[in-house]
Amino acid sequence: MTGKSAATSIDRSLAYLEIVMSSTASDRFVLLTASATCALITLDTNVVAVALPSIAREFHAGFADVEWVVSAYMVAFAACLLPAGALADRIGRKKMLIAGLAAFCLASLGCGLAPSALALNVARAAKGVGAAMLLTSALAIIANTFHEGAARARAWAVWGTCMGVSTTVAPLVGGVITQWAGWRWIFLMNLPICALLALCAWRGMRESRNPHAGALDLAGSALFAAALALGIWALIDAQADGWADWRTEARLAACAVLFALFVRLQKKRAHAMIDLALFRQPRFVAAVLAMFGYAACAQVMMTFLPLYLQNAFGLPAVRAGIGMLPFAIAMVVGPHIGASLGRRVPPMALLTLGLAIIGAGNLLTAFFAGMSNYALVAVGMIVTGLGAGVLNGDTQKAIMACVPANRTGMASGISTTTRFTAIVTSVGVLGAVLASRTHAALDLHASSLADPNAILDATFLSRLLAGDLAHAGAGSEAILRIARESFASGFAASLAVAGVCALTVAAAVWLLARMASASENVKIGVSGRSGDIVR
Incomplete structure (x- = not known):
């Protein structure tokens, strides 16, 4: 970042702080509590990825079990977002927030004390339900507290800053806790934090609800x-x-x-969770598709990058967390670039550009992944992170811009559900690519071993993918080298798929944007001709 852009960033942050400080003390307290609650969710979502190899080693778990540590949480989170938001509107956002903190706290305790991988994954699913309750109620509380244009915009900026900081520090926090205290403390640290936030919410927040909330769509x-x-x-x-x-x-x-x-x-449904009529609008479909592509091809890297750094380079948890910082920091810098570009190019063009940058970054990382050169891999990580940063806020804005003001709550729910559905789907798809390519690479290297079938079996592959080389039987230097090279090959293949998908989605967004513009021009032309006739 140049000196001028850094100064601009500092001035903008000071302006945000000034607006927040100019609000009443109670409003500031509400904003900080709600923002801290959302930051806790972001931190918890991203911090666990660095601990996956340690979890696999303790439970002697395979790759499927490790994938479920992430997927059980994400499936529950994505599935419960829309009903949790509707329930918060009915029973009260403050009540929902405190109930969510209680559920999140108890589920964190279950994760920290889990005796098996199955118990951990069940607790993770419960934690996803609590996280959905927290996120929807916290966002509604901020929106209900800050009504005016400038104060509202800057309140959301403060919230976004908290989310960005938590995303940036999550890998490092996860690495430090995992290596020095043990992976269980990644979950147990949530207990005092949840207690403190619940106390703050109970004492400082006002209750609010939507008196016109529709019926819950449980089915x-x-x-x-x-x-x-x-x-x-x-x-x-x-x-x-x-x-x-x-x-x-x-x-x-x-x-x-x-x-x-x-x-x-x-x-x-008269009051459906999702208004399917919105998907007849090319511009809305393009915005949702951009959100899906961003989450599936960029945000999912928060799960796979720690595995790659620990498996392919043999890094300990702390160094793997540090190794992810180029990606995380680039995601923080990206929104500033996006804001600057947004003043010069149309929103849909910006979405297309962001997806293209993500695609290029993924392909670049895939190209360098097998070279055992971290500096080159970091270059690809930075490019992907910049593209992700450009899209991080603009995808949400593009979706919200396509709906009337009275449907923004539902549109926000669609946006967030799309984001987490994309992540969990991508974990499954890219995990399958990773497993398939790593298996093929192991078979290719097997000819160099005296008795490959006794070592490179299905159990070895599953433990390798999970990051548990110690129990996979990779005792000799030759087997360890083969294992790391094979995993790097699988990771490169999964990133190549992600890169191609990002570029494909970018092309689809561009085409849909052109269709929307053409349709709007036709309507304007018809309206103009009708006006001439009237005159």
Whole structure:
């Protein structure tokens, strides 16, 4: 960042702080409490990735178990966001926030004391439910507290700064705690934080609710959750069962049927969770697609990068956390670049550019991944992080701009649900690519070993992918080298897929934006001709 841009950033931060300080003390307290609650969710979501190899080693867990540590949380989170928001509007946002903190705290305790990988994943799912309760209620509380234009905009800027800082420090915090205190303290540290936030919310927040809130769509929520869970289950277990196995095919078929039922139900509902009519607008579809591409191809790297740094380079948890900083810091710098570009280019062009940068960064990282040169990999990480930073706020703005003011709550729910659905889907898809390519690379290297079948079996592959080389049987230097090279090859393949997907989504967003512009021009032309006739 140049001296001029750094000074501009400092001036902007001081302006935000001045606005917040000019608000009443109670409003400041509400903003800081709600922002800290959301930052806790972001921190917890990203901090666990660095600990995955340590979790695998303690439980002797395979890759599927490690994927579920992330996916169980994300599936529950994504499935519960829309109903949690509706419930908060009905029973009260303050009550929902405190209940969410209680659920999040108890689930964190369950994670920290989990005796097995299965128990950990069940607790992680419960934690996802608590996180959905927290996020929706905290966002509603901020929106209800700050009504005026300037104060509202800057309050959201303070909230965004808290989220950015928590995202940046999460890998390092995760590495430090995992290496020096043990992975269980990643979850147990939430207990005093939740207690403090609950006390602050109880003493400092006013209750608010929406008196015109519609009925809860419990059936729609259940169908969406079941469809998403079955789809992710199929993607994760297909790595062991095989894509042609009847169990994989049955799960995918059930996922498709349940999702079709969900869409049919939403069409019939008077107050549906999702207004499907919005998806007839090319501009809205482009914005949602951009959010999906951003989350699936960039944000998901917070899960895979720590595994790569620890497996391919043999880094301890702390150094892996430090190694992720180029990506995290670039995500913080990216929004400043996006804000500058946003004054010169249309919103849809900015989304297309951001996705193209993510695609280029992923392909660059994939190209360097097998070279065992961290500096080159970091270059690709920075490019991807910059693209992600450009899109981080602009995807949300683009979605919100496509709906009338009275539907912004639902649009925000669609945006956040899309983000986390994309992450969990990408974990399953890219995890399958990672497993498949790593397996192929191991088979390729097997010819150099005296008895490859005794070492490079399915258990070895699963432990390698999970980051548990110690229990995988990689005792000799030759096997360790083969394992690391094979994982690097798998990681490169998964990033290449992510890069191609990002570029494909960028092209689709560009085409949809052109369709929207053409349609709007036709309407303007028809309106102009009608005006001439009237005159």
